[in-house]
Amino acid sequence: MEFKDHQAIYLQIAERFCENILLGQWKPGDRIPSVREMAVTTEVNPNTIMRTYTYLQDQGIIFNKRGIGYFVSEEGFDKTKALRKNDFLKQELPRLFKEMELLGLSLEDLTDFYHRFKQDQGHENQ
Amino acid sequence: MEFKDHQAIYLQIAERFCENILLGQWKPGDRIPSVREMAVTTEVNPNTIMRTYTYLQDQGIIFNKRGIGYFVSEEGFDKTKALRKNDFLKQELPRLFKEMELLGLSLEDLTDFYHRFKQDQGHENQ
Amino acid sequence: MEFKDHQAIYLQIAERFCENILLGQWKPGDRIPSVREMAVTTEVNPNTIMRTYTYLQDQGIIFNKRGIGYFVSEEGFDKTKALRKNDFLKQELPRLFKEMELLGLSLEDLTDFYHRFKQDQGHENQ
Amino acid sequence: MEFKDHQAIYLQIAERFCENILLGQWKPGDRIPSVREMAVTTEVNPNTIMRTYTYLQDQGIIFNKRGIGYFVSEEGFDKTKALRKNDFLKQELPRLFKEMELLGLSLEDLTDFYHRFKQDQGHENQ
DNA sequence: GTGGTCTAGACCACC
DNA sequence: GTGGTCTAGACCACA
Secondary structure, three states: OOOOOOOOHHHHHHHHHHHHHHOOOOOOOOEOOOHHHHHHHHOOOHHHHHHHHHHHHHOOOEEEEOOOEEEEOOOHHHHHHHHHHHHHHHHHHHHHHHHHHHHOOOHHHHHHHHHHHHHHHHHHHO | OOOOOOOOHHHHHHHHHHHHHHOOOOOOOOEOOOHHHHHHHHOOOHHHHHHHHHHHHHOOOEEEEOOOEEEEOOOHHHHHHHHHHHHHHHHHHHHHHHHHHHHOOOHHHHHHHHHHHHHHHHHHHO | OOOOOOOOHHHHHHHHHHHHHHOOOOOOOOEOOOHHHHHHHHOOOHHHHHHHHHHHHHOOOEEEEOOOEEEEOOOHHHHHHHHHHHHHHHHHHHHHHHHHHHHOOOHHHHHHHHHHHHHHHHHHHO | OOOOOOOOHHHHHHHHHHHHHHOOOOOOOOEOOOHHHHHHHHOOOHHHHHHHHHHHHHOOOEEEEOOOEEEEOOOHHHHHHHHHHHHHHHHHHHHHHHHHHHHOOOHHHHHHHHHHHHHHHHHHHO
């Protein structure tokens, strides 16, 4: 697996994990891969995976059954969605709008980009 | 000056510097504050400022006249804009649109948020 | 380790490092000594070594695996050779030939010097 | 006038000055431009020119008549030539030959480059 | 006055 | 253990 330089690896893994939950690939109650499995598939040190899981557990997204493994919690989906939505609205959007101003981009430009993005996505799926 | 925790101070200073260029507060050819001056006004160690300036010089945004100081390069404005615009279009926007999809947000939602943002800005300036 | 006065230490270390790559002592993929190790063996402050490594990384000669260390990049050898060869052909040689003209030296003189140099090298290795 | 970054400006001026002597443009006994004149033509701070002249005077290449100006000394040509020849043989050539070895270049390559250089010079003068 | 380099020592996040 | 950042303070060459 490939990672960006500017963010901690364990957080990048957590982020992808959350995306999988939002996409419905892991549902509440599902058992998720063990630390060791995950470490192998991501080619990352088990300690780093452990940190990801601890982090997700602290957020109430997964929980641990001792000796058995980690599972997506009942509220896992909702919590993930709430957290990311909040971050999106309070952090990302304002930053983005400010950046648009600096670059002199308008709402029209933004909607343009959106349509193009959607178009490109369509082409990829063909 | 105040700084966030999770990003290196020297980079935060560089970023604000670029924003000042984009806002036209420093124009190509202008001499920028000396390392020591900048260190005083930002309440940061001169070494850290030095690092910012070296970083900006590597990017071709500023250049040095020996014994005199640092100056905004002729292409400083264009380079800054190009760099940030490229990052915006190739990195930030795709991330944004993907995140919207994950959260189930539509283009209408986005324009809504934009108008609200603009409104809030207006209130601040009153 | 001993250093000249008129060139920055971190650059002198970088240069020797490149020579070691050209001599095949460090190959692409090899892990190089950690910052602290290198600092001890060269009797130089770790910050200075850090600067060397950052410099080499900017040139694409080495790269970093986080938490593990620095490695010679795949193109490390080729890049080093290309950089130095280019500098040699475009900078050093023309300067040399111009200097020869100024001093009134001919190609025969140059080949003479070369053979003497080779001879001296031979003596040293006996 | 343009200057390289890695060498002090006053030394670069001194070097060009010496080249002018070797090329016979300034002969022993000639009066050379005043500090102020030189400062204007080179677009450099007078202090820097002063430093160049002091440096050349220390080497016995030029001398000062108080209130009149600077002159090329009688031994100016010979001293310049001797100094540069010595530097060439003891410093530059060995460095160059070592670099050739690192890059895997032979004497044949060197003579090749020499002939090409001469050819290029011919074309320029046409 | 300007930048540039280096040291010493500290603290931190991450693997 | 790894790198990375920051501070404090010093020294230097250069313009």
